[in-house]
Amino acid sequence: MYTIPGHHHISMITKNAKTNNHFYREVLGMRRVKVTVNQDDTSMYHLFYGDKTGSPGTELSFFEIPLVGRTHRGTNAITKIGLIVPSEDSLHYWQQRLMSFGVEHSNLTTYAGRPAVLFEDKEGLRMALIAAPDKVAHWETYDGSPVPAEHQIQGMGTVEITVKNMYKLKATLTEIFGYTLATETENTALMQSVNNELFGEIYIIEQDGPSEKPGRGSIHHLAIRVKDDAELLYWDEQVKQRGFMSSGIVDRFYFKSLYFRESNGILFEIATDGPGFLVDGDIDTLGEKLDLPDFLEAKRADIVAKLKPID
Template structure:
């Protein structure tokens, strides 16, 4: 029986790639590991940030849609991203840094059972820095050129918050298909983990009635969960279809292979392979410094480049 070793990446919508780049690279200190385009709409940038090599479990990705409107918050949406920091001392470091840079935050409080610092980026994307000593994605690599000291750098994606009208349906999907463990549950919330005791595969479910979210800038498009290879991806494709969900089928994204489906509340979930990874067409020293295109788009480079504004 295969297991899900954790989150792979999470994808959001931004209105302004330049502003987004400044926030995640210069303020949060992540490495921009890949500048490419949305393979389904090459007029829009697709930016990836993460650790030194953009390892699975560390990746935040953004689609740039310049004409996108604001997000109308509601239920049936992925609503917050946790990022792992090594200690409570790190949270205090981040309080000072965000204060110095004028980023509003809620101070250190308990969120999903852990000391956390909650704040939003400039487009309203909700983030939580979560202190978890001795917890990090196993293959996480320090990025030496980050403006953040090594002892306070993010060590991967942590808890992902999903708000839905019916938490029972989402719980059954995660536990009965993918083998997540239900750790805690009350009337309106639940916490599940793909690997027992590890927050890099943790999902925090909040049940909330009301209108569904209308996505816009700062909204979360989908969560991708990890599988090791093509064989495992094919297995999960069959499991998803066997439960009556509509699968996209396996799609080759060049840097990994994926499939997509929507669970019963409408949350879009991607299942993605660990490899080949972002070094497939890049050198570790220069990752993210130029526009990279998968082989099948390379013949269109001039046409694609003409539609994009350079990112400094």
Template sequence: MFKIPGHHHISMITKNASLNNHFYRHVLGLRRVKVTVNQDDPSMYHLFYGDKTGSPGTELSFFEIPLVGKTYRGTNAITRIGLLVPSEDSLHYWKARLEEYGVKHSDITTYSNHPALKFEDPEGLRLVLIVSNGEKVEHWETWEKSEVPVEHQIQGMGSVEITVRRLDRLASTLTDMFGYTEISRTDDEVIFQSIKGEVFGEIVVKYLDGPSEKPGRGSIHHLAIRVKNEEELTYWEEQVRTRGFHSSGIVDRFYFKSLYFRESNGILFEIATDGPGFTIDGDIETLGEKLDLPPFLEERRAEIEENLKPIEEY
């Protein structure tokens, strides 16, 4: 059986690409590694932020939907994203930085048994900075031009929180199908890790009854988990179907290959290959500086660019 090495990326909804761009680049200090479009609906931006090259495990991605409404929070949703920082000193740095920029945040606390600092982005997306204690995605690369000092830079994704009505159904999918290890359990929270002892593949599952979340700006669309290559992806496609889940089949996203399925609570998972990555159509020095399109959309570039509102820098 193949092993899931951790998260690949996570995708959210934003109403305003310019506001989103300012927050994730200039407040959080991430690199914008790709400006592209939703391949299923090229009228909307698809923005990716991460480390120097947008390595798997560091990528935060956003679809811009200008007419989207607010999020009505509830259950059966991905409800918080953990971001790794190097030390407890980093939490104090970030607390001061978030205060400087007027970002809503908590006091320094703990989350999934790690020192942590909860905060929200301008659209109410819930995030938490988690001390990694040296754990980070092995291929994470410093972004030298970040506005955040190297010793406090975000080092990729940590715990991802999923809130569901049927906790044991999701637990079964994670452990029995994907081979995650259960780390801890209470009546209303279970923590799983794809690699035991490593927070960069951690999923925190919380139990909550009640109405399902109604997604909108600041909501999380799906979580993508990593596989090395198409051979592994084909293996997981068979596992997904064997367990009775409907699969999208393997989809070529140009920057990686993927498949999508919803587990029993309706949570959308993507399984995505590590490569070829964002440098397939750009060099490292200029990643994310212009609109990149996959080859099958290139002939529509003029039409697509005309329909996109330029992203403003401020």
């Protein structure tokens, strides 16, 4: 019986790659681990930020869409990303750091039952820094970060999903993927793929009203982890047997994946751990130049001509 070991990555929409690049590298101190393009629309940058190597579970990814409008917030959407930091002392450090960059943020509070600081990036993407006392095993310190190692973001934590029908999303997570229910109220449910671990945690909020209209700062999809091709084939069958439409397995070069929408319309990706971002990169220069999968390399000149330099 296969299990889900946590989140793989999460993908958002940005209007401006240059501004986005500054915020996630210089403010949040994450490593830009891959500059590539959207394989379905090569005129669009696809940027990945993470730990030293972009380990699965640490990756925030962004599609640049220069003409995108603002997000009209609502339900049936992924609405917040938790980022793990090592301690409550780290939360105090981050309050000062965010203040120094003029980023509005909350006082020390709690989120999904844990100490946290809430904030938004420059485009309104909602995030929470969450204190977790144990080091995340799959995270590697990045020595080039402007943030001291003892306060660096250790990857993705709790991901918030707001839906009209909480029961349907709960059923998908528990009955297909084996998530367990940690806590529940009348209109919230905290689901975990690994007991008591933030890196596989989904916080469901039930909320009626109009569905979100995505724009800059909105979240496109959440990807969850599987080990390899064999596990991906297994989950493809499970998704289909449940009656959902699967994209089938897609080779993204850095990983293989499949996509499906659950009953509220939330887009999930299931992605393999490997081969990873070092398949066409060097550890010392990772993320410093435009990398293209082999099947796009012959089109490099045309692709580069349509992209504006980031830095």
